[in-house]
Amino acid sequence: MNKRINIVAGGPIQHIPNLSTYNDENTLWVGVDRGVYYLLKHEINPTIAIGDFDSVSEEEWKVIQQTVNELEIHQPEKDETDMELALDWSTSKEPSSIKIFGATGGRLDHFLANAFMLVKYQKPRSYPIEMIDKQNDIAIFFPGQYQIKQDKDKKYISFISLSHEINCLSLTGFKYPLVDQNVAFTSSLCISNELIQKTGTFSFEKGILMMVRSND
């Protein structure tokens, strides 16, 4: 399958960017819990709706049942979170990318659990799994070399270690370049960098790296 999959969860709607920018005939949509209703309100009919739906009203639930073809309803008290179930379904389709919306803001335990969950789902896969809101793009990387392009809408690029240390981080094309620098967990060394060339590279040898691209 070459389709892109976009997941929309029920986070605060003021953080969700204009979803029509991310929609075309090659995109499948997955609604998670209250995110399903948000998609329907924006005239996107998701392929599947996943969740325990304890956060939608009776009225909204009627609309969801009448409109969405595939419903995967779970008990509220289960081991997996709704987002894990949505990522299980999405990765099973072997898409070309997964983008997650509506998973930032509000409850920070939910945001952090979702952000760290990217590690588990990204690791065995070569396609990008990103978490996106109006101000931020979050992605996870494992050791290797990567090329990235300038994005004028999200000009700041921060690298954050999610492991004890990132070993031998090198950055080229950046305002603050690095050569083989070790970056500890809790270090703020790589916060608020910027690409000064149209493309840049980053590489590292050991660790789990989170990249956040953002604007003010």
Add this chain to the structure above:
Amino acid sequence: MNKRINIVAGGPIQHIPNLSTYNDENTLWVGVDRGVYYLLKHEINPTIAIGDFDSVSEEEWKVIQQTVNELEIHQPEKDETDMELALDWSTSKEPSSIKIFGATGGRLDHFLANAFMLVKYQKPRSYPIEMIDKQNDIAIFFPGQYQIKQDKDKKYISFISLSHEINCLSLTGFKYPLVDQNVAFTSSLCISNELIQKTGTFSFEKGILMMVRSND
């Protein structure tokens, strides 16, 4: 010194709770960058203002200069973040607690760097260092046993591993109790627990634990 120190950074103001609740004669206030202006607008005169102040207008800068006694002005391009400098100053005073406001929302690289920085500043200290917004209280714990009280305003309690694993986590007094459970980084097992008794305990033997108390 037995004073409490409250730090206010320049994050989105809609997430900052009513600060007067946290103010009394035993409280010192530290303004960070644009947070200084927010404090002055709410009639709290900080003991010290720290930052590069590249995010305040000329008008706001005039007010800050005229009002705040102690200014610690840094170059925008420095190794430490403004929050690190504020935490350096605050911990040097040996207060009874440190609470951080205005550090959530907006740019998630800033939020994550600040949240992980709590690890570095909490580790050698016995008093609590917390990050607080309207919906969330975040704190860091190292191995040991801890007692906590019910907080009806933030009823959900989540435990998130910031290390490879949390070893032997036990929870008593909680809706979902645990005995000697290992919790991996990226696990969502301990998201959205609740205290069902007025007090509860948690303990663990190895790892770095983040506790997030929140409401919907």
